[in-house]
Amino acid sequence: MENLRNRAVQLYRNIQNEICDALEELEPKQKFLVDNWDREDLTGASGGGGETRILRNGEVFEQAGVNFSEVHGHLPSEMSFKLTGKKEEQPFYATGVSLVIHPHSPRVPTSHANFRYLEVGEYSWFGGGADLTPYSLNLEDSSHFHQELKKACDNVSPAFYPKFKKECDEYFFIKHRNETRGVGGIFFDYLGKEENDKLDVYYDFSKSCGHSFVKAFLPIVKNRKDESWTEREKEFQLLRRGRYVEFNLVYDRGTHFGLHTNGRTESILMSIPPIAKWQYENDLASTDSEKKLQEILRQPIDWAGKV
Amino acid sequence: MENLRNRAVQLYRNIQNEICDALEELEPKQKFLVDNWDREDLTGASGGGGETRILRNGEVFEQAGVNFSEVHGHLPSEMSFKLTGKKEEQPFYATGVSLVIHPHSPRVPTSHANFRYLEVGEYSWFGGGADLTPYSLNLEDSSHFHQELKKACDNVSPAFYPKFKKECDEYFFIKHRNETRGVGGIFFDYLGKEENDKLDVYYDFSKSCGHSFVKAFLPIVKNRKDESWTEREKEFQLLRRGRYVEFNLVYDRGTHFGLHTNGRTESILMSIPPIAKWQYENDLASTDSEKKLQEILRQPIDWAGKV
Numbered sequence: 001m002e003n004l005r006n007r008a009v010q011l012y013r014n015i016q017n018e019i020c021d022a023l024e025e026l027e028p029k030q031k032f033l034v035d036n037w038d039r040e041d042l043t044g045a046s047g048g049g050g051e052t053r054i055l056r057n058g059e060v061f062e063q064a065g066v067n068f069s070e071v072h073g074h075l076p077s078e079m080s081f082k083l084t085g086k087k088e089e090q091p092f093y094a095t096g097v098s099l100v101i102h103p104h105s106p107r108v109p110t111s112h113a114n115f116r117y118l119e120v121g122e123y124s125w126f127g128g129g130a131d132l133t134p135y136s137l138n139l140e141d142s143s144h145f146h147q148e149l150k151k152a153c154d155n156v157s158p159a160f161y162p163k164f165k166k167e168c169d170e171y172f173f174i175k176h177r178n179e180t181r182g183v184g185g186i187f188f189d190y191l192g193k194e195e196n197d198k199l200d201v202y203y204d205f206s207k208s209c210g211h212s213f214v215k216a217f218l219p220i221v222k223n224r225k226d227e228s229w230t231e232r233e234k235e236f237q238l239l240r241r242g243r244y245v246e247f248n249l250v251y252d253r254g255t256h257f258g259l260h261t262n263g264r265t266e267s268i269l270m271s272i273p274p275i276a277k278w279q280y281e282n283d284l285a286s287t288d289s290e291k292k293l294q295e296i297l298r299q300p301i302d303w304a305g306k307v
Numbered sequence: 308m309e310n311l312r313n314r315a316v317q318l319y320r321n322i323q324n325e326i327c328d329a330l331e332e333l334e335p336k337q338k339f340l341v342d343n344w345d346r347e348d349l350t351g352a353s354g355g356g357g358e359t360r361i362l363r364n365g366e367v368f369e370q371a372g373v374n375f376s377e378v379h380g381h382l383p384s385e386m387s388f389k390l391t392g393k394k395e396e397q398p399f400y401a402t403g404v405s406l407v408i409h410p411h412s413p414r415v416p417t418s419h420a421n422f423r424y425l426e427v428g429e430y431s432w433f434g435g436g437a438d439l440t441p442y443s444l445n446l447e448d449s450s451h452f453h454q455e456l457k458k459a460c461d462n463v464s465p466a467f468y469p470k471f472k473k474e475c476d477e478y479f480f481i482k483h484r485n486e487t488r489g490v491g492g493i494f495f496d497y498l499g500k501e502e503n504d505k506l507d508v509y510y511d512f513s514k515s516c517g518h519s520f521v522k523a524f525l526p527i528v529k530n531r532k533d534e535s536w537t538e539r540e541k542e543f544q545l546l547r548r549g550r551y552v553e554f555n556l557v558y559d560r561g562t563h564f565g566l567h568t569n570g571r572t573e574s575i576l577m578s579i580p581p582i583a584k585w586q587y588e589n590d591l592a593s594t595d596s597e598k599k600l601q602e603i604l605r606q607p608i609d610w611a612g613k614v
Binding site: 063065175245282 | 363549575576581583
């Protein structure tokens with residue numbers, strides 16, 4: 001697996017560079033701040049590390065975090081059981097890139113992506129995905145995002161997009177709110193875990209999806225960033241960000257994996273927006289377009305079929 | 308157990324009234340809004356209900372939620388296993404009062420309390436507690452709060468305060484931040500579960516603690532509410548509220564119980580502050596008093612011994 005590890009590390013470092021470069025191009029002044037960090041394993045031994053890059057208080061981006069990591073060590077038995085069905089502690093290795101972008105403007109969606117390669121005991125697999133969380137009703141943005149991801153999937157197999165689009169809608173579902181976090185994208189996990197001979201195909205898939213992110217997300221930012229918006233639109237964004245926080249802290253598998261394996265808290269919780277609001281009422285929508293957006297969050301749409 | 312259920316319901320309704328009355332006395336204009344609600348059990352059958360009271364945008368309180376509930380139904384197997392060690396679905400009954408108070412001023416601490424009586428299958432027990440989350444360094448407030456809780460404990464047994472003070476510090480620990488949520492208070496759970504003959508004693512204990520809340524918290528509000536504060540103090544409050552959100556969504560047992568038993572989401576997440584902030588850096592403190600406050604969150608203090 002040594003070779004696959006190296007290729008994955010190189011891939012995820014490249015994706016990190018590519019995405020950071022593209023985001024910085026939209027920021028006249030702010031640059032990414034770079035934090036290199038080492039991880040201590042639960043045993044106290046060295047457990048790898050990573051490179052966290054964060055851009056804050058830009059003109060476009062309130063916060064954009066792009067994190068690369070390569071970590072290894074011992075997986076606690078509970079997490080080991082969740083991932084492999086084996087209750088004993090097991091050695092693990094994980095490398096990946098993960099990013100969350102929170103723009104200032106409520107007209108520009110939040111986006112998240114994560115691409116990772118894991119080994120636990122005898123198992124190896126790829127996981128990840130990319131998804132979009134708009135705060136205003138611009139159906140063409142969601143269609144564009146999905147169509148680019150579909151192209152990236154189709155490059156490897158036409159079976160992938162429909163399958164992983166559906167998994168994304170299921171994964172980013174906030175059960176206690178009966179709605180999805182956003183308009184989805186693709187989500188996949190455990191690829192190759194039961195079919196080791198296909199790990200090379202899934203490496204190609206991870207690569208194709210990873211490199212599609214800039215094409216899927218950046219044009220939306222460019223189109224929307226100079227639009228003006230109202231105070232109510234900002235308020236709605238902050239309330240919907242509250243739901244974003246709820247999903248990430250209550251349900252997100254990556255967040256829980258990180259927090260339960262002595263991960264670097266700052267890098268894990270970089271996904272949380274810098275500011276979020278909550279209101280007592282379950283229904284956040286007050287305008288017609290807010291209501292339409294929320295309907296979409298309750299009834300996922302076949303975006304790639306739409307123009 | 309019918310009789311104990313009735314007494315518990317009456318007790319928790321009384322506590323709800325007492326606390327709401329005391330909080331309204333400090334608000335010149337705002338009153339509690341009252342929401343009566345019914346709960347549908349996971350099976351679709353009627354599953355009890357409750358009365359949520361919420362006061363918002365007051366002069367003193369940004370949000371104060373005081374919730375009474377009496378619910379019953381079938382406990383999903385995972386939750387059943389967590390609470391009793393039995394994997395099969397079991398009938399459950401729960402009644403309680405829970406409250407979270409988020410004042411506007413960073414000089415006035417947030418406070419939470421919860422008192423509850425549960426039955427799952429053949430087991431019955433009391434649980435609950437009260438704790439304080441200050442955002443500014445007023446050691447005498449924390450001492451007062453703890454001393455009142457100690458009196459309430461001592462009324463029933465001198466063994467209770469030291470034990471449940473310690474359990475509180477352990478329970479409200481945010482592992483991934485290596486700090487407690489606040490300065491603690493008391494926390495207890497499963498009282499009477501293995502000693503049914505003592506349920507009456509624990510009822511008295513629940514009553515003594517429940518009625519102590521007004522004496523423990525309200526004098527602090529009265530003393531601090533008219534103090535002026537700086538913008539930085541407000542910022543620090545919002546950042547510490549972010550940690551409050553992290554604790555509640557990642558670790559809190561009551562929140563997870565509610566979200567996983569088809570509880571009423573609005574009433575459960577009333578604990579979340581109306582607005583919260585996050586910053587990338589793990590260390591939030593910038594002033595000396597912020598640093599001292601954070602030290603206290605890393606090294607719990609024997610407050611009841613202090614003056």
